[in-house]
Amino acid sequence: MKAFAELYRKLDETTSTNAKIEALTGYLRAAPPGDAAWAVHFLIGRRPKRLLESRKLAEWAMAEADVPEWLFADCYHAVGDFAETIALLLPASPSASDAAGRPADPAADLPLQYWVESRLLPLAQSDDATRRARLIAAWREMDEAQRFVWNKLITGEFRVGVSQNLVVRAIAALSGLSAGTVSHRLMGDWQPSAAFWRQLEAPEVAEADISRPYPFFLAYPLEGDVEELGDPAGWQVEWKWDGIRAQLIRRQSSVFLWSRGEELMTGRFPELEAMAALLPDGTAIDGELLPWKDGAPLPFAQMQRRIGRKALGARILADVPVALMAFDLLELGGQDVRERPLEWRRAQLEALAPRSAALALSPVVEAASWEGLRAVRGESRARKVEGFMLKRRGSPYRVGRRRGDWWKWKIDPYSVDAVLIYAQPGSGRRASLFTDYTFGIWEQGKLVPFAKAYSGLSDEEIRAVDEFVRRNTIQTFGPVHAVKPELVFELAFEGIQLSSRHRSGIAVRFPRMARWRHDKRAEEADSMDTIRALLGRRES
Amino acid sequence: MALLELGPHGLYCAAGDFYIDPWRPVGRAVITHAHADRAQAGSRGYLTAASGVALLREWLGAEAAVEALPYGQPLTIGGARVSLHPAGHILGSAQVRIEQGGEVWVVSGDYRTAPDPASEPFEPLLCQAFVTEASFGLPIFRWPPEDEALDSVQAWWRANCEAGRSSVLFAQPLGMAQRLLTTLDGSIGPIHAHPEIERFNRHYRAQGISLAGLAPEADGRPALVLAPPSAQGDSWMRRWDQASTAMASGWMRIRGPRRRRALDRGFVLSSHADWPALLAVIDATRAETVWVMHRQPAPLVRWLVEHGRTAVAVEAQYGEDEA
Known part of the structure; x- marks a missing residue:
C-alpha cells in the first residue's frame, strides 16, 4: 500500500x-x-x-x-x-x-x-x-x-487528476497493446483480481466475456461557428436526442444493455429485450434510450419516473414505453466494425434493424447549407430534442471524448453538468426543506463552486434531494450544509461572463436545474475547460 | 495589572511608553524581528536584538535611530525593565520580556523551538502573561522531523540533476532561505539565490553563519535556485521556466496551497512553532493569562480556554508570512 x-x-x-x-x-x-x-x-x-x-x-x-x-x-x-x-x-x-x-x-x-x-x-x-x-x-x-x-x-472520494484515457495509455505502453484494446477490456463489469490484470495485459486473443461493451464515442460541444466545419455535404446531421446513451449487445443468444456509465441495465427495459431477440448474434448497436410513444419522445422526466421504480408494473410500461433511437453499429456478425466508415455502418444498421416499436432509426436531417440547417435547428425545442449531432462522413467510430469527427450543436441555453456541493433551507413554504443549492464543477481535481440554483426540480425531486442532503452532510457552516459530492445536475443558464467576485471566476445569468442527471457520476460532471470553451464561444 | 494594552497602533506598554512591533509609526518601537510587516518605518526610535540590527536596517535605512540590545541584558525604559531573549525564528529574533513591580509579561513575536543553525536557539521564559503568535494554530500543523524534510529536499534536487533539470525552491527570503543554505549540499550542483535573498545572506555571513557557496552565474548545468515566493513568475525566474518547482513552508503540510501554486513538491519546513510546540511553550511559561496574537487567533484561544486557561484573542494586523 x-x-x-x-x-x-x-x-x-x-x-x-x-x-x-x-x-x-x-x-x-x-x-x-x-x-x-x-x-x-x-x-x-x-x-x-x-x-x-x-x-x-x-x-x-x-x-x-x-x-x-x-x-x-x-x-x-x-x-x-x-x-x-x-x-x-x-x-x-x-x-x-x-x-x-x-x-x-x-x-x-x-x-x-x-x-x-x-x-x-x-x-x-x-x-x-x-x-x-x-x-x-x-x-x-x-x-x-x-x-x-x-x-x-x-x-469514496478517491480521485487524483488522471483520466481513464491516461490510465489506458499507461497500460497500453506497458503491455504493447493498442489503446483501443485496453479501453475495450476495461469496459464492463469486471472484478479486480490478479487474473483480471493478467488478462488485461495479455496479448490479443478472442475476448472471453460475451457481455463486454465497446467504449462509447463521445462528442464535443461545437466551439466555433458551424461554418468552420466546411462543406455541409461532408457531414451527416442527426437530431441530438435527450435520453440515456446506451449500447445494446446481442451475443450467443443473450442480450446486454449498457449505459454510458457502464451500468448494466438489462432487465429494466423488457420491451428492448424482446426487440433485441430479433437481432442476429454478434451485434452491438449504439443509440439513445428514450421514453417514446406514438412516434415521438416523452419529456425526459417521464423516463426518470420509470427509472426510479423498483418494480415495473403494467401501468408504467404502458404509460412510459421506451425505445432505442439507434444511430450506430459497432459489431456485425461478431466482427468489430468500428473502423468502417460512418455511411457503411449506417447502411448495415438500417439493413439489420428489425421492425419493432422499441427500435427507431435516428433520422438523418438533409439540408443544402448551414444556413438551412440553422433554420431547421430552430425546431429543436418543438421536437423535444437538444439540437443537432454533426458526424463527419467517412469517419470511424472512435473511443472516448475526441474532437474532430463528432460535434454536438446544441440549442441554447448554455448548459453544464455540475455537482451538488452545498445546500441550505429555502424560505417561506420551502423553509423546512433544503432547496437552495450550490453547484461545483471540476478544476484540477477539485470542485469549485460555480453557480447557485433554486428552481427547476419537481416537488418529488426536491424531497429526494432533501433526503440526500440530510443523510450526506459532511459539515455545516451555519445553515449551509456541505454534502458529499455525488449528485449531478444539468444546469441551464442564459449568459456567461468573467467575474472577479466569484470564486470560479465566472458568473452566469439565470442558472436553473434543467434536470437531475441520475446517469452521471460526480467525476463525469463538467470542468472549467468546458466553461472556458463556452466563454470562447460567447466571444467569437 | 496589565503591563500591555492593544492600542490603535499595536501592543503598547504604558509603564515604559513604548510599542512592540507597532503597525504605524510611533515614538519608540521595540521590534521582535526584522520581517517587513514588523519593521514599519517612521518611528522616532527603535530597539531590537543586537544580532538583528543590520537586518532591520534593510527596511529602515541607515538614518533610522536603531538601538541594539544584547540578548539577556536588561534595560530600564521609564518604569519598565525590558530584556530581549532569543525566539529561534530568524537571526536576531527576540521575545520581549517586560517586568514591573514583580509582574512579568513576555511577548513572543514569531518563534520556533526546533534548533536552527541560522538563528539563536529559543529560550523558554517564565511569566505571568504570555503574548504568543499563532501562525500555525491548528492541530493539523505538526512538523515532521526537520532532518527528514531537509533530506527530501536534497533527494528531490539530486533526482532533478540526474534528469537534467534545475530545481526552483521557493522559501521565505529572510530566515527560511538561510536555514536551507546552512544545510544544502553544494556538491550536488551549483546553487543560485534570488537577489532578494542574497540581500540578507551577507548579514548572516557577517555574523559568522556558514551558508552554502553560491554560484555567480548560471552556466547551463542543472542548478538549485532559491527564490522568494513572490518571485514566482517574475522576469528573474524566466530562465528557470523548465525547472521543477517546490516550496519550503509550514503551509506545505496541506495540499491546497501547493496545488493552488501549481508546485511540483512541497516540503514541510517552517520558522514557526507547530501546534504541539505552541502548546508546549505556552505550558512552559506557566503564564496565568495568554494573549493569542494573530489574524485568526480563535481556535487556539478556544482550545486554551477549554483547557482551563485564561486566554484572549488579540487580532494582529501583520501580514501572513510564507514560512
Missing part, C-alpha cells in the same frame, strides 16, 4: 501528462498483479459501494485524535478536504514510526489487495462497533500517506 500511496502523491504533485504516465507505468510494472488490478479499478473512478457515512468516520477520527468537533471543523475549513483533514489529525502511529518519529521497518508494508479485500470491503457488512475498532486498528498500522489514501477510498 505504500507504493500506491506514493503513486497517489506523484500523480497529485504533477500536472505533466508524461510524468503521470511515467508514474503509472512505474507503479503498474512493479506492483503484484492483484494490486495492479485494484489500482486500475480505483484510478478509472470505480469505487466500492458506500462503506460508511462520512459523519461516522469523522466522529471516530475525532475521538482517536482527541480533537473536539469545533476544532475538527476549523481544521477542515483550512484543509478543504475531508480525508486529508483526518489523515493530518490522527496521532503519529506507534507501529508506523519509531520513537524519533521515523518510519518503521518497511516489512510492515502490506499489499493494496490485502488492504482492500481483507480490511476495506468487510467494513460494509460490520456493525458500527466492529467498524470503528477495525478502522482505528487500520489507521494505527499506517503512516500518514497511506491513511490519506485509505480515507479517500473509504469516503
Whole structure:
C-alpha cells in the first residue's frame, strides 16, 4: 500500500501528462498483479459501494485524535478536504514510526489487495462497533500517506487528476497493446483480481466475456461557428436526442444493455429485450434510450419516473414505453466494425434493424447549407430534442471524448453538468426543506463552486434531494450544509461572463436545474475547460 | 495589572511608553524581528536584538535611530525593565520580556523551538502573561522531523540533476532561505539565490553563519535556485521556466496551497512553532493569562480556554508570512 500511496502523491504533485504516465507505468510494472488490478479499478473512478457515512468516520477520527468537533471543523475549513483533514489529525502511529518519529521497518508494508479485500470491503457488512475498532486498528498500522489514501477510498472520494484515457495509455505502453484494446477490456463489469490484470495485459486473443461493451464515442460541444466545419455535404446531421446513451449487445443468444456509465441495465427495459431477440448474434448497436410513444419522445422526466421504480408494473410500461433511437453499429456478425466508415455502418444498421416499436432509426436531417440547417435547428425545442449531432462522413467510430469527427450543436441555453456541493433551507413554504443549492464543477481535481440554483426540480425531486442532503452532510457552516459530492445536475443558464467576485471566476445569468442527471457520476460532471470553451464561444 | 494594552497602533506598554512591533509609526518601537510587516518605518526610535540590527536596517535605512540590545541584558525604559531573549525564528529574533513591580509579561513575536543553525536557539521564559503568535494554530500543523524534510529536499534536487533539470525552491527570503543554505549540499550542483535573498545572506555571513557557496552565474548545468515566493513568475525566474518547482513552508503540510501554486513538491519546513510546540511553550511559561496574537487567533484561544486557561484573542494586523 505504500507504493500506491506514493503513486497517489506523484500523480497529485504533477500536472505533466508524461510524468503521470511515467508514474503509472512505474507503479503498474512493479506492483503484484492483484494490486495492479485494484489500482486500475480505483484510478478509472470505480469505487466500492458506500462503506460508511462520512459523519461516522469523522466522529471516530475525532475521538482517536482527541480533537473536539469545533476544532475538527476549523481544521477542515483550512484543509478543504475531508480525508486529508483526518489523515493530518490522527496521532503519529506507534507501529508506523519509531520513537524519533521515523518510519518503521518497511516489512510492515502490506499489499493494496490485502488492504482492500481483507480490511476495506468487510467494513460494509460490520456493525458500527466492529467498524470503528477495525478502522482505528487500520489507521494505527499506517503512516500518514497511506491513511490519506485509505480515507479517500473509504469516503469514496478517491480521485487524483488522471483520466481513464491516461490510465489506458499507461497500460497500453506497458503491455504493447493498442489503446483501443485496453479501453475495450476495461469496459464492463469486471472484478479486480490478479487474473483480471493478467488478462488485461495479455496479448490479443478472442475476448472471453460475451457481455463486454465497446467504449462509447463521445462528442464535443461545437466551439466555433458551424461554418468552420466546411462543406455541409461532408457531414451527416442527426437530431441530438435527450435520453440515456446506451449500447445494446446481442451475443450467443443473450442480450446486454449498457449505459454510458457502464451500468448494466438489462432487465429494466423488457420491451428492448424482446426487440433485441430479433437481432442476429454478434451485434452491438449504439443509440439513445428514450421514453417514446406514438412516434415521438416523452419529456425526459417521464423516463426518470420509470427509472426510479423498483418494480415495473403494467401501468408504467404502458404509460412510459421506451425505445432505442439507434444511430450506430459497432459489431456485425461478431466482427468489430468500428473502423468502417460512418455511411457503411449506417447502411448495415438500417439493413439489420428489425421492425419493432422499441427500435427507431435516428433520422438523418438533409439540408443544402448551414444556413438551412440553422433554420431547421430552430425546431429543436418543438421536437423535444437538444439540437443537432454533426458526424463527419467517412469517419470511424472512435473511443472516448475526441474532437474532430463528432460535434454536438446544441440549442441554447448554455448548459453544464455540475455537482451538488452545498445546500441550505429555502424560505417561506420551502423553509423546512433544503432547496437552495450550490453547484461545483471540476478544476484540477477539485470542485469549485460555480453557480447557485433554486428552481427547476419537481416537488418529488426536491424531497429526494432533501433526503440526500440530510443523510450526506459532511459539515455545516451555519445553515449551509456541505454534502458529499455525488449528485449531478444539468444546469441551464442564459449568459456567461468573467467575474472577479466569484470564486470560479465566472458568473452566469439565470442558472436553473434543467434536470437531475441520475446517469452521471460526480467525476463525469463538467470542468472549467468546458466553461472556458463556452466563454470562447460567447466571444467569437 | 496589565503591563500591555492593544492600542490603535499595536501592543503598547504604558509603564515604559513604548510599542512592540507597532503597525504605524510611533515614538519608540521595540521590534521582535526584522520581517517587513514588523519593521514599519517612521518611528522616532527603535530597539531590537543586537544580532538583528543590520537586518532591520534593510527596511529602515541607515538614518533610522536603531538601538541594539544584547540578548539577556536588561534595560530600564521609564518604569519598565525590558530584556530581549532569543525566539529561534530568524537571526536576531527576540521575545520581549517586560517586568514591573514583580509582574512579568513576555511577548513572543514569531518563534520556533526546533534548533536552527541560522538563528539563536529559543529560550523558554517564565511569566505571568504570555503574548504568543499563532501562525500555525491548528492541530493539523505538526512538523515532521526537520532532518527528514531537509533530506527530501536534497533527494528531490539530486533526482532533478540526474534528469537534467534545475530545481526552483521557493522559501521565505529572510530566515527560511538561510536555514536551507546552512544545510544544502553544494556538491550536488551549483546553487543560485534570488537577489532578494542574497540581500540578507551577507548579514548572516557577517555574523559568522556558514551558508552554502553560491554560484555567480548560471552556466547551463542543472542548478538549485532559491527564490522568494513572490518571485514566482517574475522576469528573474524566466530562465528557470523548465525547472521543477517546490516550496519550503509550514503551509506545505496541506495540499491546497501547493496545488493552488501549481508546485511540483512541497516540503514541510517552517520558522514557526507547530501546534504541539505552541502548546508546549505556552505550558512552559506557566503564564496565568495568554494573549493569542494573530489574524485568526480563535481556535487556539478556544482550545486554551477549554483547557482551563485564561486566554484572549488579540487580532494582529501583520501580514501572513510564507514560512
